[in-house]
Amino acid sequence: MSAAAAGSADTALRIAAAVRAGERSAVDVLEAHLARIDATEADVHAFNLVTVDAARAAAAAVDQRVAAGEDPGPLAGVPIALKDNLCTRGVATTCSSKILEGWIPPYDATVVQRVWAAGAVPVGKTNLDEFAMGSSTENSAFGVTRNPRNLTKVSGGSSGGSAAAVAAGFSAISLGSDTGGSIRQPAALCGVVGVKPTYGMVSRYGLIAFASSLDQIGPFATTVADAALLLEAIAGHDPADATSIPQPAPKLVEHLDDGVAGLRVGIVTELMGDGIHPDVLARVRDAADALAAAGATVEEVSVPAITYGLSAYYLIAPAEASSNLARFDGVRFGLRVDAGTTNEMMVASRTAGFGDEVKRRIMLGTYALSAGYYDAFYGQAQKVRTLICRDFDAAYECFDVLLSPTSPTTAFDIGAIADPLTMYLNDICTIPTNLAGHPAMSxxxxxxxxxxxxxxxxxxxxxGEVAMFRAAAALEAAAPTKEA
Amino acid sequence: MSARITRDDVIHVATLARLALDDERIETFTGQLAAILEHAQDVEALDLADVPPTSHPYPLVNVLRPDVATATLSNEQALAAAPQAESGRFRVPTILGEAP
Structure with a gap:
């Protein structure tokens, strides 16, 4: 086993409680995390940018508020890492792409405003697959993020940096985005908790768009309770996002001890067979047994249409991406490569600025939307999406939550998967949720x-976040110890 | 079932997407896109004539706000990241073939 860099950070709940009570200073908490970054970030490469000075100023400001008798908020003094596709005012935001290298956003994403307002201390911007397209963070223009549990393995993706930052103890919590599994899969591979909330529960304002009908921001944490705490802080209606659900943030933390007695749990038959490693299947069976032992009723349930999820996703997501990424044209922001005419400048800028996976998906999406193919590909995929929603609806008539693997395998070797289609198969368990707009967590x-x-x-x-978190809390309580 | 994507299709799509691909990439992408689209044939083959499409997972319609002007980026902020700006506007190379 190669060198590992797994950290042992304190939880956000304990940090915030101690800082609010004046028992610990936010500055001390931050310095402990910066020390771990100093020690192992060079090996892990979770960050595109560590904002040391801004973090020290933010921590000092939290301590001053406590000293003045104010309450800095539910995340008081909690170090947080932000995926580098979330706009941060005055702080470079790259999407791990050369086309945005050096770009300084003029505004904060809504989730960034909300974590600041809750008293959190942002420590930096985390690495990702370029424009969140990938399952290993190997597609970053700025180098791979290594798995803190074993540095020869991938951290997963696309939010690999955010997962690794929490696993390595660089920050207590972090934010990622999930379009087809980009929070849950890296969380699984790095051994942390990752949540993709209901579509529309968390504002996407200031999240650089990949596939707008699928993208959703969510938390990473070392515990289920910390993930609930962070989701409460970022959720709730935002007028700046027209797809934001007009409801306040759900109360989650107060339900974590409710237990699972009587909860109806369905194991998804279609995700328990071909293509899933036997070790992973065994752990899911163990998890089901643990829920049953805690009082839940557990049965198998079939959700047939999700077997078409991967195909539908890899038509819909690239189609939306090809449209969203048209804005990177060298005119208003980002890289410009000079050429004779505006059209030639756009071609030269996009060709130099985008990496191969981004180009591949833009090509795939442009093709799927082009004349003569729209109905066969994009239109057909949108109809399959309806079938998946219907089959999920039928399953949820009989079950409160469903259970499955997050990823078909544990973390694989860096460089092991070169073929794009083989890499896409990593998302087979996570994609159906995004197509339906439902919540899921690892x-x-x-x-x-x-x-x-x-x-x-x-x-x-x-x-259905409350039931989901109740089941997650029960699983956490029953899980075999992490560091065996 | 649609025909397999060809090298000419890839060149055409690259032009539409404003990407210049070298010969090696055209070759690689043609094979890779063909494999991905082949995988999607399970979806292509379904008879879904009576199934309505889902374009969006949450049924929100006509999201409106009051027609009131609110604070937004200043001209200076909007131009701050522009590769080239002039007289308060984004500057681009000539749009037509020859400079005037």
């Missing part, structure tokens, strides 16, 4: 025979 539950973490996925219907 909870670490034991390890494979390779000693690496396995993630178990809990899925719930739209706005």
């Amino acid at each position: 909870i670490p539950f034991g390890t494979g025979s390779d000693g690496l973490p396995v993630g178990v996925q809990v899925l719930a219907p739209a706005l």
Whole structure:
């Protein structure tokens, strides 16, 4: 086993409680995290940018507020890392792409405003697959993020940097984005908790768009309670996002001890067979047994249409991406490569600025939307999306939550998967949730025979976060100890 | 079932997407896109004539706000990241073939 860099950070709940009570200073908490960054970030490469000075100023400001008798908020003094596709005012935001290298956004994403307002201390911008397109963070223009549990392995993706930052103890919590599994899969591979909330629960304002009907921002944490705490802080209606659900943030933390007695849990048959590693299947069965032992009723349930999820996703997501990424044209921001005419300048800028995976998806999406193919590909995929929603609806008539693997395997070797289609198969368990707009989360539950973490996925219907977190809390309580 | 994507299709799509691909990439992408689209044939083959499409997962319609002007980026802020700006506007190279 190669050198690992897994950290042992304190939880956000404990940090915030101690800072609010004046028992610990936010500055001390931050320095402990910066010390871990100093020690192992060079090996892990979770960050595109560590904002040391701004973080020290933010921590000092939190301490001053406590000293003045004010309450800085529910995340008081909690170090947080932000995926580098979230706009941060005055702080470079790159999407791990050369086309945005050096770009300084003039505004904060809504989620960034909200974590600041809750008293959190942002420590930096985390690495990702370029424009969030990938499952290993190997597509970053700025280098791969290594898995803190084993540095020869990938951290997963696309939010690999945010998952690794929490796993390595660089920050107590972090934010990522999930279009087809980009929070849950890296959480599973790095052995942390990752949540993709209901579509529309968290504002996407200031999240640089990949596939607008699928993208959703969500939390990473070392515990289910910390993930709930962070989701409460970022959720709730935002007039700046027209797809924001007009409801306040749900109360989650207060339900974590409710237990799962009587909860109806369905194991998704279609995600328990071909293509899933036997170790992963065994941990999901263990997790189901643990929920049953805690009082839940557990049965298998078929959700047939999700077997078409991967195909539908890889038509819909690239189609939306090809449209969203048209804005990177060298005119208003980002890279410009000079050429004779404006059209030639656009071609030269995009060709130099985008990496191969981004180009591949733009090409795929442009093709799927082009004359003569629209109905066969994009239109057909949108109809399959309806079938998936219907089959999920039928399952949720009989079950409160569903259970499945998060990722087909544990973390794989850096460089092991070169073929794009093979890489896409990593998302087979996570994609159906995005197509339906539902919430789902990954909870670490034991390890494979390779000693690496396995993630178990809990899925719930739209706005079913309370039941999902109850099941997650029960799984966490029953999980085999992380560091065996 | 649609025909397999060809090298000429890839060149055409690259032009539409404002990307210049060298010969090696055209070759690689043609094979890779063909493999991905082949995988999607399970979806292509379904009879879904009676199924309505889902374009969006949450049924929100006509999201409006009051027609009141609010604070937004200043001209200076909007131009701050522009590769080239002049007289308060984004500057681009000539749009037509020859400079005037």
